[in-house]
Amino acid sequence: MKDLDRLKAQRLADPETRTEYDALAPEFAIARELIAARVLAGLTQDQLAAKMHTTQSTIARLESGRALPSMRTLTRYAEATGSHPVIRLTADRIGLV
Template identity: 35%
Template sequence: MSERRSWNELRDETLASPEAREAYDAARIRFELGSAVRERREALAMTQAQLAQRAGLQQPAVARFEAGGTMPTLPLLERLAMALGLRLRVGFEPLDRTS
């Protein structure tokens, strides 16, 4: 019988694969961007439909984005930022400063 492993051990083993690591990182980015948009929208007491209208999108597109279901383009991020009263700022930082 095989030895049982913890969730962390299984995750670390899986993420050792470059393909899995790449997919994980892409999902993390989508989730973080979607969460940031949702938090700002809610802080403004705005519905998804209202945000969609301001950004020139359909409400389901906003819902998918907020759920981390799509990887946005820079023009889409600019439209969402403007609709939320924000300025988009894109940059790079050293890997040792990121989580």
């Protein structure tokens, strides 16, 4: 794991790479929340897909952070995991007067 950490640190030392990486943070945060809800519900991707009447590959795509769920999909995902979505917008204090 130290090699991976070292590689990540080297890549993120480049300002352009860091900017792109930081821009993906919201998508990865959503993916982490989805995975956490599924794991907490004790479901596999296959089981969750069956409950949502979709495919395992769709669940994998949502949990990868590469595809943002629509509000409808997010609600269905939450219902299938026995949870509920909470959307909150917070002020970005950087640059505010």
